[in-house]
Amino acid sequence: MHQVEIATTQETLLDSPEMVLNMGPQHPSTHGVLRVVLKLDGETVIDLDCDIGYLHRGMEKIAENRMYTQIAPYWDRLDYIAAVSNGLVWVETVEQMMGLPVPPRAHYLRTILTELNRIASHLLWLATHALDIGAVTVLLWALREREEILKIFERQFGARLTCHAWRVGGMPNDAYDDFNKDVRQFVNNFPKRLDEYETVLSENRIWLSRTVGIGVISAEDAIAIGLSGPALRGSGVPWDVRKSRPYAAYADMDFDIPLGENGDTYDRYLVRLEEMRQSRRIIDQALENLPDGPVNAKLPKVVKPPVGDYYHTIEAPKGEIGCYIVSDGTAHPWRVRVRPPSFINLQALRQMCIGHLVADVVAIIGTLDIVLGEIDR
Amino acid sequence: MFLFGPIDVLNDLLLKTGLSEDWIKFFVWPLIQIGLVVTLVALWVAYATYLERKISAFMQARLGPMRVGPWGLLQPIADGLKLLTKEDFIPENADRWIFFFAPYIAVASAFIVFSVIPFGPDWAVIADVNIGLLLVLAVSSVGVLALILAGWSSNSKYALLGGLRSSAQMVSYEVAMGLSLIGALMFARTLSMSGIVAAQGSDSIWYIVYQPAGFLLFLISGIAENNRAPFDLPEAESELVAGFHTEYSGMRWSLFFMAEYAAMVVVAAVATTVYLGGWYFPFVNRLQTSGHHNLYVVVSLLVFLVKASIILYIYFWLRWTLPRFRYDQLMDIGWKWLIPSALINIVLSAFAIFVVQALNGWRGITTIDTLDRGLNMTKSGKGIMIAFGIVGVFITAALLARINWRSRDFNLKVQRRNIKLVNVPKGKPAVQAES
Numbered sequence: 001m002h003q004v005e006i007a008t009t010q011e012t013l014l015d016s017p018e019m020v021l022n023m024g025p026q027h028p029s030t031h032g033v034l035r036v037v038l039k040l041d042g043e044t045v046i047d048l049d050c051d052i053g054y055l056h057r058g059m060e061k062i063a064e065n066r067m068y069t070q071i072a073p074y075w076d077r078l079d080y081i082a083a084v085s086n087g088l089v090w091v092e093t094v095e096q097m098m099g100l101p102v103p104p105r106a107h108y109l110r111t112i113l114t115e116l117n118r119i120a121s122h123l124l125w126l127a128t129h130a131l132d133i134g135a136v137t138v139l140l141w142a143l144r145e146r147e148e149i150l151k152i153f154e155r156q157f158g159a160r161l162t163c164h165a166w167r168v169g170g171m172p173n174d175a176y177d178d179f180n181k182d183v184r185q186f187v188n189n190f191p192k193r194l195d196e197y198e199t200v201l202s203e204n205r206i207w208l209s210r211t212v213g214i215g216v217i218s219a220e221d222a223i224a225i226g227l228s229g230p231a232l233r234g235s236g237v238p239w240d241v242r243k244s245r246p247y248a249a250y251a252d253m254d255f256d257i258p259l260g261e262n263g264d265t266y267d268r269y270l271v272r273l274e275e276m277r278q279s280r281r282i283i284d285q286a287l288e289n290l291p292d293g294p295v296n297a298k299l300p301k302v303v304k305p306p307v308g309d310y311y312h313t314i315e316a317p318k319g320e321i322g323c324y325i326v327s328d329g330t331a332h333p334w335r336v337r338v339r340p341p342s343f344i345n346l347q348a349l350r351q352m353c354i355g356h357l358v359a360d361v362v363a364i365i366g367t368l369d370i371v372l373g374e375i376d377r
Numbered sequence: 378m379f380l381f382g383p384i385d386v387l388n389d390l391l392l393k394t395g396l397s398e399d400w401i402k403f404f405v406w407p408l409i410q411i412g413l414v415v416t417l418v419a420l421w422v423a424y425a426t427y428l429e430r431k432i433s434a435f436m437q438a439r440l441g442p443m444r445v446g447p448w449g450l451l452q453p454i455a456d457g458l459k460l461l462t463k464e465d466f467i468p469e470n471a472d473r474w475i476f477f478f479a480p481y482i483a484v485a486s487a488f489i490v491f492s493v494i495p496f497g498p499d500w501a502v503i504a505d506v507n508i509g510l511l512l513v514l515a516v517s518s519v520g521v522l523a524l525i526l527a528g529w530s531s532n533s534k535y536a537l538l539g540g541l542r543s544s545a546q547m548v549s550y551e552v553a554m555g556l557s558l559i560g561a562l563m564f565a566r567t568l569s570m571s572g573i574v575a576a577q578g579s580d581s582i583w584y585i586v587y588q589p590a591g592f593l594l595f596l597i598s599g600i601a602e603n604n605r606a607p608f609d610l611p612e613a614e615s616e617l618v619a620g621f622h623t624e625y626s627g628m629r630w631s632l633f634f635m636a637e638y639a640a641m642v643v644v645a646a647v648a649t650t651v652y653l654g655g656w657y658f659p660f661v662n663r664l665q666t667s668g669h670h671n672l673y674v675v676v677s678l679l680v681f682l683v684k685a686s687i688i689l690y691i692y693f694w695l696r697w698t699l700p701r702f703r704y705d706q707l708m709d710i711g712w713k714w715l716i717p718s719a720l721i722n723i724v725l726s727a728f729a730i731f732v733v734q735a736l737n738g739w740r741g742i743t744t745i746d747t748l749d750r751g752l753n754m755t756k757s758g759k760g761i762m763i764a765f766g767i768v769g770v771f772i773t774a775a776l777l778a779r780i781n782w783r784s785r786d787f788n789l790k791v792q793r794r795n796i797k798l799v800n801v802p803k804g805k806p807a808v809q810a811e812s
Contacts, residue, residue: 021534028618043538043704134606134701140437206607206700244804251806256798270796358538359610359703 017041021358025054029132029362032372036349036361043357048350052343055376063336068094068303069168071333076162078321078338079374081124084117084153084165085316086374091166092247093312093323095297097305098168106170106295107249111286112183113156113165114248114314115279119190120149121317122272122279126197129269129366133210138200145193152182168303170296180287187284194276202270211266215352215364218263225351226344229319231368234271235263241315248314252289253282265367272369302331318342318369338377342370410503414491421682422638423453425689432690433697456631463627468532471624475530480629483523483636489516490643495571497656497678499670502571509570510562513647514555517602520640521547524604527633528621539620542610542704549711550601550608556719557594560726561651564588564752572750574655579750580759583654587762590722590770592652596691598715599644601707603637606696610704645688649681653688656681713781721773729765733758 019040025033033054039047059078063071075090076083088110095102123142130138150160155176157163165171201207217227222235232239240257242250258274260267305327313322319341328334345368352364391401427442427449434441442449467476493509495502506512521544528540561584562568565576577584585592601608610620622633649655656677664673702710733754737745746753754762 019534021538130700134609135699136433137437137697140439144438200698201700204700206702209706210700210703238799238801240801243801246803246806251803256800258796258798260796267796274796274798357704359701 018046023361025051029128030365031128031370034346034365034370034372034375036365038358038361040358043359045353045356045358045361048353048361050346050349052346052372052375055372057377059377060336060338063333065332067331068305068333071336072166072168073162073164076164077373078340078377079121079316079318079342079371080161081371082117082121082317083162085114085121085314086321087163087165088114088248089312089314089316089321089323091168092314093310093325094168094303094305096312097308097310097325097327098303100169100297100299102170102297103294104249104291105174105293106297108286108290109171109175109295110166111249111253112283112290113153115283115286116149116152116183116186118279118317119276120146122276123149125272125317125366125369129363129369130201132362132366133207135201135204135207138197141193141197141200145190148186148189152179152186155179155182167296169299170294174295180290183283183287187280187287190280191277194273198273202273208266210359210363211269211367212264213262214265214356214360215367216262216264217348217352221351222263222348225348227319227348228341228344229315229317229369230268230271230275231319231345231348233257234260234268236260241313241320245313247312249286250282253285255282255285265363268367304329304331313339316341318371318374319345321374338374340374340377342368342372342374346370346375406500407503410500411492414496414503415488418488418491418639418642419635421642422635423457425638425642426456426634427453428689429693429696432693436697460628460631465629466624466626468624470532472530472532475526476624477629479523479527479530480625480632480636481523482526483520484632484639486516486519486523487636487639487643491639491646493570494643494646495574495650495655496646496681497674499674501656501674501678505569505571507567507569507572510558510568510573510647510651513570513643514551514558517640517643518547518551520636521551523633523636524621527625531621531624533624535618536621536623539623543604543621546604546608546610546707546711547602549708550598550715553598553711553715553719554595554602556716556723557591557598558651559719560588560591560722563723563726563730565651566748566752570650570655573651574657576750576752577654578657580746580753582759583652583657585652587766588652588722588726589766590718590773591726592648593770594715594719594722595648595652596644596688598711599648600692600695601711603640603644603692605637605641605692607699607701608707609696609701610707641689641692642685645685645692646681648688649684653684655684714777717780718773718777721776722769725765725769725772729762729769732765733761736761 021038021040022035023038024030024035030036035051035054037049037051038045057077059074062074066074072087072090075086078086094100123146127139127142127146130136130142153163153165154160156179157165157172217225217231217235219235219237222232222237227235228239236259238257238259241247242253242255243257255278258271258278260271305325307327307329309324309326311322311324313320320339321341322339324337324339325333326335349364349368352368353361356364388401391405392398396405430452431441431449442452445451445455467473490513492503493506493512495505524543524547525540528536528538528543531537561573564580564584564587565573567573567576604610622630625633658677658680661673661676661680664670664676730752734745736742737758742757743755745758746755
């Protein structure tokens with residue numbers, strides 16, 4: 001990564017027009033423990049460098065010493081905002097290594113719950129992004145909706161944030177009794193609430209002037225850096241793993257991909273809002289066609305995938321999360337590697353920020369929607 | 378009379394202590410008034426924080442403070458006690474003396490202004506200075522010094538940036554604020570705060586009706602001057618942590634906090650005085666004519682408080698609704714929108730007054746009643762003036778649009794694009810469902 005040169009000599013503020021500002025790791029809007037070293041001319045960013053690793057827990061190394069079925073809860077702690085999606089990438093990768101057939105009901109429930117999780121994650125993004133730009137009220141409104149989803153998670157999984165939602169081969173248990181009713185209620189109420197946020201933000205002059213033309217990244221650059229998720233689609237690249245390589249029950253679902261045009265903060269904002277609407281559409285369909293039957297495949301006593309390696313990706317709320325597992329035939333993986341969307345999306349920060357003001361850095365960090373748990377692992 | 382008899386009793390008692398009448402009139406009573414005003418304003422400030430928390434809570438679908446006292450009514454007191462007992466921390470490399478004194482400058486400059494604010498008639502005014510409004514502007518602009526000193530002395534980059542931002546912001550908006558008041562002053566023909574109220578009283582109109590554009594400009598630049606959202610850049614918490622008071626803690630921090638709210642109250646009070654007729658309210662002076670002088674003063678004082686609180690409510694409302702401007706956009710608004718529109722407003726008001734004066738006596742039309750206590754007009758004069766005020770808003774808007782139509786921020790609505798929805802063909806599924 002690019003390094004900001006910091007003069008080691010005794011330098012006072014008056015000697016040069018440049019100022020090095022250390023943003024984070026304790027800063028209200030770096031979304032966790034990200035440290036950004038900014039080189040400023042007045043308030044204009046000339047250069048910046050990200051310093052990460054404050055939340056490093058060695059997940060991939062820990063995984064080498066755990067059995068396959070024990071690793072899923074660790075994966076919840078990667079992107080703790082979207083624990084359900086992260087859990088899914090682990091169990092699906094293991095299932096595919098073993099060639100386990102998962103019952104359709106489990107696939108449908110996985111689709112519903114990961115889409116709910118996507119909405120929850122996008123809502124938290126909306127809340128914090130709006131807060132970073134100064135609209136405080138949206139924060140609490142968005143969290144109110146998120147609470148509804150977390151209540152469903154609590155009843156289904158027994159936990160709100162780190163759910164440990166899935167098991168290899170299916171689900172720990174079937175949907176709870178009122179599951180359909182609760183989800184249906186949420187699905188019916190949600191569009192109204194989403195329109196409310198749009199009233200406050202989408203047409204707001206201040207919001208427009210803070211987001212239009214800020215943090216622009218072209219489609220070519222986005223692909224070159226390896227962006228994924230809404231950050232990529234905001235630049236107008238039609239790539240979504242749910243479409244290009246459907247997992248769970250997405251092959252049966254009918255939905256659209258929202259695409260931005262200019263790749264600026266405002267486009268990414270609109271893309272995420274539209275994604276929430278599409279997620280709602282998917283949940284609606286999946287709930288309609290929810291098949292009956294078991295939710296668990298028959299599993300051997302010890303999960304021992306055959307020797308070999310396997311890579312599988314899913315579309316997490318933040319982008320494309322991938323899991324690469326090398327198996328040596330024992331009950332423990334030999335090596336595990338995660339493709340963390342937040343980490344790769346963060347690489348665009350420097351290119352997006354240079355030439356903008358300090359206030360825009362905050363807006364751009366918000367629009368990239370990073371989670372440090374996933375970056376540092 | 379009997380309601381507020383104790384005031385006269387106290388006066389008699391003071392006379393009996395052997396102090397001369399002048400001494401009591403010009404020294405003892407003002408001290409009592411100052412004590413009352415400081416207490417009142419401090420309470421007002423404390424409960425402004427409470428109200429802000431409650432109002433924001435209701436906007437955000439929650440309850441706000443509920444624990445201390447009924448409906449959390451004692452929360453400001455609990456907060457004050459908590460802050461008093463906190464450690465007063467001074468960073469190692471800070472400039473100790475400046476760091477120490479900056480909060481006092483902030484509070485003093487905010488509170489001194491209350492000395493010329495007419496809260497009501499008669500004894501509800503501490504000092505009726507004949508350059509009252511000028512004093513308000515001058516003293517409140519000393520407040521910027523506190524922010525710069527605090528930001529500079531903290532020896533922290535965030536505080537420094539906050540201090541620099543606030544100095545630039547307050548200096549720019551000071552200009553717009555001063556210019557926006559001139560329109561109203563042309564009608565009042567005096568700078569004395571009580572005089573402005575009296576002028577509105579004798580013309581029996583609020584200047585907001587003559588000067589809608591001026592009122593809006595004053596309110597906007599006042600919000601910016603107070604560093605309140607959406608102009609709260611100096612303390613933008615998501616960017617600069619806490620801006621100029623990043624390094625402050627405990628009571629010294631709360632002094633800044635109090636200064637901010639007191640400055641808000643000042644702007645609300647000035648706006649009330651100049652544009653909303655001060656303590657005047659229809660029919661209240663009947664109390665005066667029926668002999669209840671002190672009751673009249675108290676009711677007028679309440680009227681003033683209610684009017685100023687309505688403006689404070691607008692402050693809260695904006696803060697919890699709007700996102701924050703960026704630094705360069707803030708400067709754009711100050712220099713490219715507010716100052717030109719304030720100048721246009723002055724020209725239009727002058728023109729309107731000129732027309733009304735020229736019409737006076739032309740073909741038997743009388744528009745002006747008297748010029749003794751401000752510009753007092755007859756009904757036809759008022760009609761013309763109100764029409765000019767309303768038309769002026771549109772003219773100002775049109776001229777502003779002409780000035781700014783090339784700027785990047787002007788046509789944001791046009792720049793707004795809709796995203797497109799595509800349905801790309803599905804690829805080969807990664808997972809085969811069990812059939």
